[in-house]
Amino acid sequence: MKKAPFLKSYTIFYLLFLYFPIILLPIFAFNDSKVVAFPLQGLTTAWFGEMAADQNLRNAAKNSLFIALSVATLSTILGVFAARASVRYRFPGKAPIMGLIMLPLVLPEMIIAMALLVVLLSLGVQLSLFTVIIGQVLITTPFAVAILTSAFQSLDRSLEEAAMDLGETPLSTFRLIVLPLVMPGIMASFLICFTISFDEFIISNFLGAGQPILSVYIFGQFRFPAKVPSMLALGTVLVLFSIILLGVAEYFRRRGIAKAGGKESGGFL
């Protein structure tokens, strides 16, 4: 191996840039001071207590969880339909249809949010958590389609034919053969959509009708210096939550691969 001191320091700098702010989060969350600054003042768990006692925050967390679970479920189901159709069938206008499905991936979210707001209001739809879910499904579905398309693509078509040959209907073939084999992709899609939805801000803010939603709530609380430490405590909890989620996902993904005897397929997580 040739030595490349520049690449090494570049990597270290890059990782520091990425993770240093996140490391500060738990440090100040346990710091016994209302001011977020060094030197540290001593250890306390008071901010976590304050966070847990905040009724508004608990409502916001509950709403966000509800939204994220709904969004992940809906967009993964829609993603399964779209991915299956695009991988398996040929139909007129397939390329433009798939292109339009994937477009929200690059469309500024701001524009989607504004357009949806105008349409929903002119239709006389009352803004609520459900309008947030609709908007977020629009932006997470392309991610689900992208992940699931690769899952369906790696499926050998003759497996389905073999199941039909052995007497199964198309529906039972899907349930017994296709679904178990694309399950790792479905899990990955669900988790990605869940994560994107959970910290999504623009649509939550535009279409949320002032309902407490975690990302919007955190943004609002940050204006009050006294609230900052308890928000850092919340951030710490969320980071921990993400790591656990990722660990669980990775565990299931590896188990799925090992079970199917497949080769490591990279994947999103």
Next chain:
Amino acid sequence: MTFSDDRPTMIEFKDVHKYYGDYHALRGINGTIKAGEFFSLLGPSGCGKTTLLRTIAGFEGISSGVIMIDGKDMVSVPANSRPTNMVFQSYAIFPHMTVEENVGFGLRKDPRSKDEKAKAVDEALQMVGLKGFGKRAAHALSGGQRQRVALARGLILKPKVLLLDEPLSALDKKMREHNRRPATKKVANFIGTMNFVPATILSEDGDKVEVEAKGLGRVMLDIAQAPEKAGEEPVVGLRPETLTLLYDDQKASERETDGVIDEVIYFGDMTYYDVYLGGTDVEVRLSMRNVPGRPVLDVGTKVRVAWSPSALVLFR
């Protein structure tokens, strides 16, 4: 095409055509296959063997004509209701199931008791020589074992018609050649061996050896290509894959020699040619990958063979 005995007809084709868009894949297939008959479809790749199998199994519809199985027109019978079972070229073993779950898959709707089904699975596994493999994960099997699982999975349903797509592909190439052709010395010696061409050493000067190889002509070899003397008649060795047939106006990048094809052995993805070199009785074997647009040549064709002096080894 058929036996003349009076066994009942199992499959009957009447003027079967199949188009893929503009491509005419099956062009008027007619004929019958009798019950109990062992019927093989042979032909170069792309000639429609698999397509015909798939129309029998019901995975592909036909554009016109009639396919009858056991006296019934199959036109409106879907694949899952046909009395056929297929062993796929890729075997299509369900990777998320054990061997016995694979073999017993077709028994899911069978009204027999669980024990009876388990017994049927065991018998099927025994028949293909995989007794005791039932609990293994299907993906942990070798290619040949997978094929046997696929066979057991099809046979357990006692189909009227068993379809095998490229059933010899699992056997390794040495095995296939062994099974398909009588084991003459020539063939038996081939796999993993070299072509040997008689040679005369003309001069040896430091790190250069000049030889006259029969059929190839004079070649200057590096001393690294000439291992220690072993007291043998000098021969030049060259591997089949280092020789290439030149088509049309292709030019050899190094040396080329005229030859005549003596034998053609077709392998699907590869074709082996035995070629007499330059009007001599020296024969070499070479292998060519089969690619679209490159025809397989016939015995007796005059060809040009490209070779590289650096690929030669002198044994002496």
